[in-house]
Amino acid sequence: MKRSNVKVTARECRGNVERMIRRFIKKTKKEKIIDAVRDREYYRKPSDIKRAKLRKAKRLQQKELQKQQDASRKNK
Secondary structure: OOOOOOOOOOOOOOOOHHHHHHHHHHHHHHHOHHHHHHHOOOOOOHHHHHHHHHHHHHHHHHHHHHHHHHHHHHHO
């Protein structure tokens, strides 16, 4: 796992606490730190991970196919 050091300074956000929180959340999402923590929250078998990955790929493929069909119907 890649180590990352995310920090937000008060100067960077002109002392605005809400802006600092939003910027911190945005940086952690960009580094995918939250996703990694959630993924490691409990153990998943490798076969389950593969199965979920295949399901996600199938869903995306169906979605793309549906978009193409909708676009072809509009052009007719």
